[in-house]
Each structure stands twice: as C-alpha cells, then as structure tokens.
Amino acid sequence: MLDHTHDPKRQSFVPSANGHPDFPLQNLPLGVFSPGDGAPRGGVAIGDRILDLPAALATGLFTGEAAKAAEAASGAALNGFLATGAGPRQALRLRLSDLLAQGSPDQDKVEKCLHDAADCTMHLPARIGDYTDFYVGIHHATNVGKQFRPDNPLLPNYKYVPIGYHGRASSIRPSGVPVRRPRGQAKPADAAAPGFGPSQRLDYELELGVWVGPGNDLGEPIRIDEAPSHVGGYCLLNDWSARDIQAWEYQPLGPFLAKNFASTVSAWIVTPEALAPFRIAQPQRPDGDPAPLPYLTDEADRKEGAFDLELEVLLLTPGLREKGLAPHRLAVSNARHMYWTVAQMITHHTSNGCNLQPGDLIGTGTISGPDRESCGSILETTLGGKNPVVLASGEERRFLEDGDEVILRARGRREGYAPIGFGECRAVILPAL
Amino acid sequence: MLDHTHDPKRQSFVPSANGHPDFPLQNLPLGVFSPGDGAPRGGVAIGDRILDLPAALATGLFTGEAAKAAEAASGAALNGFLATGAGPRQALRLRLSDLLAQGSPDQDKVEKCLHDAADCTMHLPARIGDYTDFYVGIHHATNVGKQFRPDNPLLPNYKYVPIGYHGRASSIRPSGVPVRRPRGQAKPADAAAPGFGPSQRLDYELELGVWVGPGNDLGEPIRIDEAPSHVGGYCLLNDWSARDIQAWEYQPLGPFLAKNFASTVSAWIVTPEALAPFRIAQPQRPDGDPAPLPYLTDEADRKEGAFDLELEVLLLTPGLREKGLAPHRLAVSNARHMYWTVAQMITHHTSNGCNLQPGDLIGTGTISGPDRESCGSILETTLGGKNPVVLASGEERRFLEDGDEVILRARGRREGYAPIGFGECRAVILPAL
Structure with missing residues (x-):
C-alpha cells in the first residue's frame, strides 16, 4: 500500500x-x-x-x-x-x-x-506551449526502420540518445474531435515525380503523453534525480501519421506535414500519484547494449522509472458499426516496452538548457510490443499495407479509411490495487476536402 | 511609387x-x-x-x-x-x-x-504559439548536404517540397539576450562511443522570420493566392545550431537539441507594406528543375513573391573588442537566394490542414549565397571548421567561441526608395555551465 x-x-x-x-x-x-x-x-x-x-x-x-x-x-x-x-x-x-x-x-x-x-x-486540459515527441518504443523504431531503411533499421544513435523531435502544438485536440484526412505530396516508388492528393496511407500511433509540471528556466538543465518532480501527469496520445507523405518529406529534417495535421489526446490528466502502484523497474537492457551515459543514469529511476500499463488500440469501422459489431482490437501493448524512461526523456530534453514550461506536452513515441498483436501503428501491423487486417464485418484494412474510428485505452492493473484507466482517446476519420 | x-x-x-x-x-x-x-x-x-x-x-x-x-x-x-x-x-x-x-x-x-x-x-513582439523552420536557402541546403551526406547533398524531394520542420517556441529570445553554449551528446567520427559535454561546433544561422497574421482554422488550407494576407510581418532570425550535437542526433527525426537551446529574433516586426518596394519576381529556376506543383503555383507570387534584401552577418570577438576593432563582416547574402517564396511556405504548411495562428513564427532556413563570402553559417564558411576565418585581431575562428557576439542585419535598398532596415539581431555566447 x-x-x-x-x-x-x-x-x-x-x-x-x-x-x-x-x-x-x-x-x-x-x-x-x-x-x-x-x-x-x-x-x-x-x-x-x-x-x-x-x-x-x-x-x-x-x-x-x-x-x-x-x-x-x-x-x-x-x-x-x-x-x-x-x-x-x-x-x-x-x-x-x-x-x-x-x-x-x-x-x-x-x-x-x-x-x-x-x-x-x-x-484540452491545458494550453500547450510546445509539443515534443520522442521515439522510445524500441520495437516500433525497429519495425518502422525496417520499412524506411531496410538495410539500417535501428540507427547507431538509438541506444545512446533518447531520440525526439518537435511536433505541432496548434493541431492537438481532445478525444472525440474528428480528424480530417490530410492531403499532401507523395511519390510512389515507381513514379517519376510526386503527386498531390489525399493521403492513401493514413495511420494512428499509440503513445503515452506526459504533461509537464513546473519546468525549468532557459539555460538550466533538469538533473535526472529532479526530473520526476517536473511531471504533472499523463494521458494517451494518438499521433496520427500519413505514411506516404512522411516517406517523401522526412529527409533530412524529419516528419512535418505527415504529422502536424492532427494529434489527439485523452482529456484527463492522470496524476503521478494515481499511477504510483504501476511503476516498475526499468527492463534489463539486452546484453551488449551500452549503459546510458551518466547524465541519464539514476538509481531510483532504474528501480521504478518504468510503467506497467496495458495499452490497447481498437478500431471501429463503418462496416462494424453498421452490423452492430464491437470494435476490433488491433493491438494490446504495454508501457514497459519503452527503451527510455520519462525521467530520461525530460533530462535529455533539457540537457542543453532547453526550457520546459507548465502545460507542455511530451509524447513517448509509438509503444509497440515485440509481435504483430502488439504493434502500435497499422504500418507495423500490416507490414506497410502488405498483410491486411481482416475484420468480423468482412472488411479489410491496410491503412485507415474514411469513417474509421480509432480508440486508444490505457489501464493499470496490479494485484492488491484497484485497476485504473486513462479514459478514451478516440477520433473518427473524415474524408479529405 | x-x-x-x-x-x-x-x-x-x-x-x-x-x-x-x-x-x-x-x-x-x-x-x-x-x-x-x-x-x-x-x-x-x-x-x-x-x-x-x-x-x-x-x-x-x-x-x-x-x-x-x-x-x-x-x-x-x-x-x-x-x-x-x-x-x-x-x-x-x-x-x-x-x-x-x-x-x-x-x-x-x-x-x-x-x-x-x-x-x-x-x-519579444508576440507570444509565439508554434515555431516552424523551413530550409529554402538552396545554397545552404547544398553546402550542408555536402558535409552531412557527401554522396547525396541535395535530396530528391528538395525541388518539389518546401522542406520544413517544427522548432522550439519556448527558447526564442529577442535580440540582446545572451545565449549559453549548450552541452550535449556528440560522437567524433573516430570515437567508439559518444561523449557528453559543451558543444565544440557552435554556429549561427542567418534567416528571415515571418510573423503569422490571421491564420487558418484546423482542416482549412490556405490557398497560395490567399497566403500573402496571412503574413503579419518580418524579422531577422538566428537559429543557433550545435553542429556536433546535430550530426549525432539528427537521424531519423531531424534536429532537436542541436537547435532548441536558443533562437534569437530581431525585436521589430517589419510590415509587408514597408517591404513592398523590395519585392521582386521569383528568380528563374535553373534549367532542368521541375515546375512547382499546381498548389504551389501562382502568377502574382511568381511576379513579386521574392525579396531583394541584403543580409549581413557580423562577428565581434573578445579580441576585436579588446583592440577596439570593428566587428568582422562574415557574410553578405541576399533574400533572393530563397528557392521557395513565403507564400509557397505558408501554402505548403497548411496544405494538409495544419492551422497557423497569429503570432506563430516561421523561419526561412539559412539564406546563403553561392560563394564563401555569402554563407549564412560558419559551418559553410569554414567548410566544417577546415578553413578558419582570420580576423584583424589575429584571432582565428572555425566555430563560435565564448564571448563571441553574432550580429545579423537586413536592409532593403532600391533606387527611388528610402533604404530601410530590420534593426539588429544580436547575441553574445556565454560559456557552458
């Protein structure tokens, strides 16, 4: 207790x-x-x-x-x-x-x-100043890396650097607000030049979000032992992604229009106190992986910096809805599949003096597990659209279609404690303009 | 007139x-x-x-x-x-x-x-919601590309996509506020593993900034003929960059801690009306370059979407200061070296429905000219530190040193009109913590 x-x-x-x-x-x-x-x-x-x-x-x-x-x-x-x-x-x-x-x-x-x-x-529970998205789901990074860079899935920096980038704050919406399918430039592999039109490879990403608490002044890094005191709470985050736009635009400066058309968060800030029963030790790094650099190392963080939270992706399609069928469970993953802890993300983020402010949002990146049933994006589940998901309605999905609704859930369960959840993070896809 | x-x-x-x-x-x-x-x-x-x-x-x-x-x-x-x-x-x-x-x-x-x-x-003239940085200086993109990817300097998407990414809004400061040298992870080419410490390759970037005016609702793109009405004004922007941190962290999601420790803007919003005399036609694209896709094409933008503005980088070092010498002119460039116009940037940015809000800041990316005397970053001027700049004080610079002050200036000059300027965008480098 x-x-x-x-x-x-x-x-x-x-x-x-x-x-x-x-x-x-x-x-x-x-x-x-x-x-x-x-x-x-x-x-x-x-x-x-x-x-x-x-x-x-x-x-x-x-x-x-x-x-x-x-x-x-x-x-x-x-x-x-x-x-x-x-x-x-x-x-x-x-x-x-x-x-x-x-x-x-x-x-x-x-x-x-x-x-x-x-x-x-x-x-939205807060005015979001800046939104940062990390990439700490190592199974996701490996799965996606295989598709974008078959020869080089996990880059040499991954096990040293909690990789992150800045996302768009203005287009974050709370659960329930529909998402319009984006248009954009894409270039099929066999095309001579790119075209412009509605994304054909629309995807979700299963993430946790971290609401920043007090934060730091510009130029004053947050040490890793102080990092937990700068977490105000947690939410679910769907970092919608247009994979065709992403593949064409992302080099050399990273994803931009492939992501910034919308992100959806669950509306409730789940406090660190409520999640305390579900803290666990950091999973052992696989043999051969380097130890984190000293500025990312803390004994308390090693012992209780990770989370055991069940994460779920459900899909409700027009066909399922019409036939009165339940949403299809696309994946069950767990927050324990994060390669870096939230404290490591915060300390890395501020290690150069970058200031975090109350109400900033930090995403973990997609949290996939090791197998097809635990993938946090449909890009991974269908191997880039090659292996469609078959639904009870008879529909198939390679990517998201108009009218599809994606529902994310997170639950903490531990013997001797009451299970708790995050509330839903859901949104339906509207057709492109 | x-x-x-x-x-x-x-x-x-x-x-x-x-x-x-x-x-x-x-x-x-x-x-x-x-x-x-x-x-x-x-x-x-x-x-x-x-x-x-x-x-x-x-x-x-x-x-x-x-x-x-x-x-x-x-x-x-x-x-x-x-x-x-x-x-x-x-x-x-x-x-x-x-x-x-x-x-x-x-x-x-x-x-x-x-x-x-x-x-x-x-x-700061406005509360900055989101900060986006583009990459429209084609000479810069080519010069830097040569250093980061010798075999592949300008990627295939560059002449189709106005490449951009999201930067950090919280660490933008007005001219005059000192910048602390960031610490971070870097991995010298010959090292087996990265180390953590003060950046050894600190750089400036000469950019124009665009203050967003009315903006658009989420899901409602801004057509290119409407784009000029969403520009509230212009400033100078120094997008400080730690090249050693950048080289190690930037793949696959783009620059993060290499940039987000500080950006400096000139304090005055120069209005579109004040700059009207200095508008020029878009420079002819080199033979063989593709035409912009239709959503980025507009006759008025072609005829007067570019700017003729002289851009200058000055460096004042402790040695120059001590000897009472004038700042060293590191570069003179011109806004005409932008491959994409501001209207094209705004239209591309919102083409997927992403919403811009009043007070958002959009950077052009580094605007270098075609030769060594017009480079917008010292990475380019010194070829990554290989060819140092020699100053009248006897000092040499491969990258920025503590106590160095970088001053950016922009001037419009045209016969028959009064010259105008942007005011200074300057900041001095403080030593790392």
Whole structure:
C-alpha cells in the first residue's frame, strides 16, 4: 500500500465509481469540462460523474495546499495547476479522496458539485506551449526502420540518445474531435515525380503523453534525480501519421506535414500519484547494449522509472458499426516496452538548457510490443499495407479509411490495487476536402 | 511609387529618423518595449525613438481602423494586432506616416508620446504559439548536404517540397539576450562511443522570420493566392545550431537539441507594406528543375513573391573588442537566394490542414549565397571548421567561441526608395555551465 488513497477497499459514494474501469476513487484525474452550455472549468472524474472544482472551492470544501491546487485547477486551462507541482497536487488528492469516499461527512455538499459526464463537453486540459515527441518504443523504431531503411533499421544513435523531435502544438485536440484526412505530396516508388492528393496511407500511433509540471528556466538543465518532480501527469496520445507523405518529406529534417495535421489526446490528466502502484523497474537492457551515459543514469529511476500499463488500440469501422459489431482490437501493448524512461526523456530534453514550461506536452513515441498483436501503428501491423487486417464485418484494412474510428485505452492493473484507466482517446476519420 | 508613405522625400520631425539606416519614416515597424521600469507595451520605431502606442491612443491620435490596429498593438504582445490583418495595419501605417512627418499638425502631441530607444528594453513582439523552420536557402541546403551526406547533398524531394520542420517556441529570445553554449551528446567520427559535454561546433544561422497574421482554422488550407494576407510581418532570425550535437542526433527525426537551446529574433516586426518596394519576381529556376506543383503555383507570387534584401552577418570577438576593432563582416547574402517564396511556405504548411495562428513564427532556413563570402553559417564558411576565418585581431575562428557576439542585419535598398532596415539581431555566447 502506498497510502490510504490507493487502498483498493475504499469505495466512493458515487455508485458508478466503484468498479469503474477508468475512474474509481483511486484515480481522481483532472480535466477541463463544460457542463451543458456552461463555461470551461476544471474538474475531477469520478465514475461517470465530474466534480466541479470551482463550485467545490466556492462551497469551502478545500483549505490550505489543497485549496491552492483546486484554485489553480478551476479555470479554463490547468497550466497553473501543473505549475504548482507535487505538494499542492498531493494535498488535493488526499482531500478529494476523503470528500468522495463512502461515509464522507461532506457528501451532501459534494453531491451538489457533481455533473453527469454524459452532459459535459471535455476540452484540452491545458494550453500547450510546445509539443515534443520522442521515439522510445524500441520495437516500433525497429519495425518502422525496417520499412524506411531496410538495410539500417535501428540507427547507431538509438541506444545512446533518447531520440525526439518537435511536433505541432496548434493541431492537438481532445478525444472525440474528428480528424480530417490530410492531403499532401507523395511519390510512389515507381513514379517519376510526386503527386498531390489525399493521403492513401493514413495511420494512428499509440503513445503515452506526459504533461509537464513546473519546468525549468532557459539555460538550466533538469538533473535526472529532479526530473520526476517536473511531471504533472499523463494521458494517451494518438499521433496520427500519413505514411506516404512522411516517406517523401522526412529527409533530412524529419516528419512535418505527415504529422502536424492532427494529434489527439485523452482529456484527463492522470496524476503521478494515481499511477504510483504501476511503476516498475526499468527492463534489463539486452546484453551488449551500452549503459546510458551518466547524465541519464539514476538509481531510483532504474528501480521504478518504468510503467506497467496495458495499452490497447481498437478500431471501429463503418462496416462494424453498421452490423452492430464491437470494435476490433488491433493491438494490446504495454508501457514497459519503452527503451527510455520519462525521467530520461525530460533530462535529455533539457540537457542543453532547453526550457520546459507548465502545460507542455511530451509524447513517448509509438509503444509497440515485440509481435504483430502488439504493434502500435497499422504500418507495423500490416507490414506497410502488405498483410491486411481482416475484420468480423468482412472488411479489410491496410491503412485507415474514411469513417474509421480509432480508440486508444490505457489501464493499470496490479494485484492488491484497484485497476485504473486513462479514459478514451478516440477520433473518427473524415474524408479529405 | 507604391503610395505616399513610400515617398523617399518624406522626412520626419524626429531628426534621427531622416537617413536612419533602419528606421526612417518609410519603415514604421512595430514592437513591444518597456520604457525605463515601465510595463511592456506596443510601440513604433522611428529613428532612435519609439512611439508609445497606448499613450498615442489615449491622446486621441487614432480613429477608425487605425485606432483598432493601435489598440490591438498596445499591450504586452502583438498577437491581437497580427490577428487583425492587412486592413487595420495599413490604416495604422497611413496615420503613423502622417503623424510623424515633418509639418505634422499633431507634432506637439506626438512628441509627448516618444521615448528614447536607448532608455527602453525590447521584448519579444508576440507570444509565439508554434515555431516552424523551413530550409529554402538552396545554397545552404547544398553546402550542408555536402558535409552531412557527401554522396547525396541535395535530396530528391528538395525541388518539389518546401522542406520544413517544427522548432522550439519556448527558447526564442529577442535580440540582446545572451545565449549559453549548450552541452550535449556528440560522437567524433573516430570515437567508439559518444561523449557528453559543451558543444565544440557552435554556429549561427542567418534567416528571415515571418510573423503569422490571421491564420487558418484546423482542416482549412490556405490557398497560395490567399497566403500573402496571412503574413503579419518580418524579422531577422538566428537559429543557433550545435553542429556536433546535430550530426549525432539528427537521424531519423531531424534536429532537436542541436537547435532548441536558443533562437534569437530581431525585436521589430517589419510590415509587408514597408517591404513592398523590395519585392521582386521569383528568380528563374535553373534549367532542368521541375515546375512547382499546381498548389504551389501562382502568377502574382511568381511576379513579386521574392525579396531583394541584403543580409549581413557580423562577428565581434573578445579580441576585436579588446583592440577596439570593428566587428568582422562574415557574410553578405541576399533574400533572393530563397528557392521557395513565403507564400509557397505558408501554402505548403497548411496544405494538409495544419492551422497557423497569429503570432506563430516561421523561419526561412539559412539564406546563403553561392560563394564563401555569402554563407549564412560558419559551418559553410569554414567548410566544417577546415578553413578558419582570420580576423584583424589575429584571432582565428572555425566555430563560435565564448564571448563571441553574432550580429545579423537586413536592409532593403532600391533606387527611388528610402533604404530601410530590420534593426539588429544580436547575441553574445556565454560559456557552458
């Protein structure tokens, strides 16, 4: 047991929270929502309801550090909450866990501050300053490398450098916002010149996202032992990718229009405290792999810097929808397949003095497992479109088609703890203009 | 003559404006400044003085569209001004040109709103949402390509795709803010493994920056004939680069820590109207080059989409400073060496639906000319450090050293028009931590 907020026997007076696959009392993620036609504000997910933080604050349910956190989390963006760091965030968690528990002396007051999630609209939880995407899924890097560079799948820098690049912040949207198929330049291998049109090789990418907490000043690197204190929380991230555009444009400066047309995040910020039960030691590096350089080495990070989180990709096609069939499970992967930890990513990112700011988003890169059933992108699953996926509807998929909806899920499960989830990260593909 | 604001005979009642190399009456760039210990606010450069826009607005000097623009340009960031677009911006220019002209009936009132630039601090002119850097200097792309890929300098996509990538917005600073030498991973060619330490191959990059104006909604591309209306203005941009870090990290996702430790912009937004006299036709593509694809083709853009702007790089070293010698002129280049126009960059950037927002910054990439005297980076000038630059102080430079200051300048000159400049883009290198 980490502390009483993790006690699996604790129940909420909100009935739907007890046994909820994502949002039991042990999770308590924060987000920004609008109830009906109300203004955006901060809230906490509990079962199928949302606690209205400014309303609870106005009712006097928070004091001290918890009030400070609740106030910073009351507006239309949680940047201020992310900036406050671990102390107030943990105080708020302790108080929320008590307020929402069965037998809470404040149940009557709290109930007046609850909304039905079904009647609310979720927004991006923060104004995203910069968005960085890493590439720490080593199976993904190897699988994709084989397709883009058959002779040279994993480049020599991969096991030394947590490879990352900057993505587009302006086109990140919360779960539920449709994604329009991009148009762009592509050049089939047998064509003399590129053409311009709708992407024919549209793909998803299964990633975790990290919401940056306090951050650092320009020129002042974050040491690896300090890195965990700069994580404000986690989400799911679908880094949509147009593989035909990517193949033609990506050299020498990396992916650009192949990615920046849209990225989708799950709407709730799952806190480091909620995920604490699912931390694990870094998987042993395979024999022969170099040790991380000293600036990326930390004993605590080695012992508990990784995560055991089940990650899932589901596909709902027009054919499945029409026949009333369930979404097709495209992949089950796990966050343990990350070659670098979140602390290593943060320390590497700031090692040159680059500043991270509260509300910045860091993606892990696609987290694939070692086999076809655990691939985090359809490019990998179908070997670049060669081996289609066959669905119960009779449809085949080599890449995503218009009307397809991709749903990502993440779940922590560990004996002796309540399972928690991230909520959905989903979006449907609209046809190109 | 484009309109009377471009008339080279027009003089200002501000004596230093007349014949000023950067800020005569014909320029009128906007920026954000603090007078003494005052709060940041919008202003207009005129000679060695700054017109305080909120003060002028309060005095009643603006009405109608000009007042709308002045109000949007009065706060601590010009995003709102950039969002208003060409109509209000042009109205403001017309009014400013009259207010600041010799014989202005409002001279007494205007003079009360002027500050000495020497007593003011300049800030970033806008909150930068996303920063994109292109690669349109074809001589630079070829020179650098030769060093990174001797067998393959200019990749097959270069003449079809305006190559670009996302940079870091959080580490962009205005002219004058020192830059700390980054540390990072690098692997000398003869080393078995990479090391970590201060960059040994620190470089500048001579670029123009484009401030995005109104921008587009996600999913709605900007056609090339509409692209000019989404440009809010221009600046100089130094995209500092650590070549040793870059060489080791850049594959397969592009430059990351080699660039994101700092970028420097000149503080003033030079408007499209001020630059109108210096527009030229796109240089003829060399024989054998493909025509741009239709979405990047526009007759008006072909006829006047390029710029004739002289670009200069100066270097002031500790040795030169100590001996009282002038900065060394490292290069003189010209904006005409861009292979793609700004409109082509904007249209390509949004062709997949990616949204640009007011205050986004777009860099052109390094603009080198065809010879050693016109290289926009020292990597090119010294052939990767092989041929050092020798200075009048007796110092040699293969790459930048601590205490070196790099100064970029841009000037428009054309017969029949007053020359204008961008103001300086300068920063000194501090030693690594």
